[in-house]
Amino acid sequence: MDKIENINLQSYEARKKRARRRMITAVLLIGAVAAALGVLYLYGLENRVYNSYEIITSREKTSGAEEYIQYGDGVLRVNRDGAEALDGDGSMLWNVAYTMTDPIYAVCEGAAAVADRAGRSLYIMDGTGSSNPVDTVHPIYEIDVANQGVTAVLTIDGVNTYINLYSISGSNLLEIRTTAGENGFPVDIALSNDGTKLVTSYVMMRDGEMTTQITCYNFGDVGQNYTDNIVALYYYERQFCPKVEFLTNNIFCIFLDNGVEVYRMQETPGDPIFVKAVEQEIQSIFYSESYIGFVLLNEEGSERYRIELYDLEGNTVLTRTTNDSYKYIMVSEEEMIYYDDLNVVIVKLNGMEKFRYRFSTNIDFFLPGASSQRYLMATDSEIITIRLTQQEEETTQ
16 A cells, blocks of 8 residues: 555656646746747837827927927027927926027037027026026137036137136136137037047148148146147148037047048047048038938939948948938937928938828927937927827728
């Protein structure tokens, strides 16, 4: 009897082990299927094509000319009477009132600065609604801002040019003076995210040739070891540089009339990490923290434009030819957007066209919102948040 009971116990234990293995196998199989379905769902969501939209929020827009720049997940509205920051859902974050004739602006993360070009008024905003007005000594030509509110201001007084750095409180941190005879005429300035590095573009006559001079400053400990904090100088004969920009705190680019050069500048710049020369006429440049793009006149095929997008190492991310007209083009981490007064086109960076739509009212701006399907746009009369949708097209029999 004892032997029979032992055999039954062994059989029971064996069945338990087999059942446990089956359960584990089933759980793993279900998990694998769920994971696969999840991947397919996310793939389908990320590669979905939209042909319509619905309005999520709407607010009346003030009258008068306005300009817009992306501000975090939202937008900064700037006009002659003030600046207003909106989040990705179109809700107001803060606003500042002022009176300016020709406002220019810059943003970096939560900080923003607005100045009156050819005037002497500067407002620095810290991203919480607090603002500090500054009156400059000379007329303002250009500005840039760092993430903590340090603001670089380029002013001109006759043949003399001044670059001043102001703190978030409005105090003058330093001043750089140049002259037209020695340094040429200023074109653009770029301030690093932390406010410790500055790059300037000047145009001059050098040895009888028009030359662009790029000057790199470091205001930190390393820069103190260099004369006038100048850690590098670059000269480009018979080339013009209309734009310099810090893409990240340690990477800046020099946009030339025939291409771009990208440099890494931890403290001082070395050799360029990416050089792109183009033979076609450049219509537009656009960039983000990760990408640099060109719109070129297309010399091959029937399409008018050729769009080329590169990462900061010089690898081609996207090439696209199109006849679409546009007045603005931008790139985010996931997609490229371009639009004109009525038409919007959104292209994923894998080349898939996500959205193409012709609106019935003029578009002042169109920018990514708080999620992959939401976007902020302004019309003649309102600022709205929209969500992209799929609408079945009617078929005719």
